[in-house]
Amino acid sequence: MALAPDILRYTAFSSDPAGGNPAGIVLDARGIDDAELQAIATRIGYPETAFITEPGSAENQQHSPIRYFSPISEIPFCGHATIATAVALTERDGAGTFVFETSVGPVPITTQVDESGIRATFTSVEPSVTDIDHAVLTALLGLVGLDSSAIDTDFPPRLSYAGNTHPVVVLRDQSTFDEFIFDPSTMRALMDAQGWPGTVTFLHRLDDNTFEARNLFPAGDITEDPATGSAAASTGGYLRSLDPANTPRRITIHQGRHVGRPSILLVDIPTQGGIAVTGTAVPIAEDD
Numbered sequence: 001m002a003l004a005p006d007i008l009r010y011t012a013f014s015s016d017p018a019g020g021n022p023a024g025i026v027l028d029a030r031g032i033d034d035a036e037l038q039a040i041a042t043r044i045g046y047p048e049t050a051f052i053t054e055p056g057s058a059e060n061q062q063h064s065p066i067r068y069f070s071p072i073s074e075i076p077f078c079g080h081a082t083i084a085t086a087v088a089l090t091e092r093d094g095a096g097t098f099v100f101e102t103s104v105g106p107v108p109i110t111t112q113v114d115e116s117g118i119r120a121t122f123t124s125v126e127p128s129v130t131d132i133d134h135a136v137l138t139a140l141l142g143l144v145g146l147d148s149s150a151i152d153t154d155f156p157p158r159l160s161y162a163g164n165t166h167p168v169v170v171l172r173d174q175s176t177f178d179e180f181i182f183d184p185s186t187m188r189a190l191m192d193a194q195g196w197p198g199t200v201t202f203l204h205r206l207d208d209n210t211f212e213a214r215n216l217f218p219a220g221d222i223t224e225d226p227a228t229g230s231a232a233a234s235t236g237g238y239l240r241s242l243d244p245a246n247t248p249r250r251i252t253i254h255q256g257r258h259v260g261r262p263s264i265l266l267v268d269i270p271t272q273g274g275i276a277v278t279g280t281a282v283p284i285a286e287d288d
Contacts, residue, residue, distance in 0.1 A: 079229015127237025
């Protein structure tokens with residue numbers, strides 16, 4: 001009988017264990033089949049759990065295949081679990097450059113240690129941005145009790161991909177952004193029908209380079225994600241597509257206030273190529 005894997009628990013995009021987005025981490029998931037990977041993620045109950053399925057070789061310890069599971073399914077890419085896993089590896093092996101082989105392609109991560117702790121940066125795969133079908137957008141807005149009049153006209157809604165496809169909708173008014181509600185089951189049904197494996201991203205602009213995000217993610221007992229690295233990368237790609245001349249630039253995304261786990265994501269948008277997302281991660285107490 002195989003031994004139970006060692007499961008780490010970290011929260012990403014916060015230096016406070018009570019903030020950020022929790023992630024499970026298994027640094028050695030060799031020999032665990034898909035059903036058990038899913039069972040572990042479901043049992044942990046965090047938005048995602050990351051599994052390094054083949055730890056790096058003696059020649060290249062910092063290059064590893066990785067998979068991500070939510071409580072209900074496998075996810076192509078997960079930004080916050082990537083950050084958390086890189087921090088855990090840095091605590092074990094030291095800072096440096098890692099490459100995670102994900103199902104969407106290789107994702108490089110760099111880590112550094114300073115007085116505030118360990119900071120990790122991943123660079124997404126090449127983003128792509130496409131129009132969102134009008135009927136789908138109308139249905140999405142209807143599920144949160146809104147219509148097109150709530151949209152910030154400076155930011156037309158789009159579908160943005162940087163590892164996962166995220167619909168990105170920017171709302172004009174703070175009160176509208178703060179107060180909308182939704183039914184998780186009907187939102188999940190729309191997401192599944194559209195093939196959106198990550199989150200539905202609603203943003204509100206605070207200033208030219210600062211946004212607040214709500215990322216809807218009905219999965220198990222979860223309804224909203226406290227910090228979404230893949231959506232942050234997709235937001236970077238989205239903003240570049242709208243205003244390519246305004247690059248390179250850095251934006252700050254605040255997330256998690258609506259679910260009581262505040263988070264900060266730093267997003268560097270180059271003129272071309274993948275989007276870089278930076279954050280911290282810290283261990284959290286085992287809760288099961």
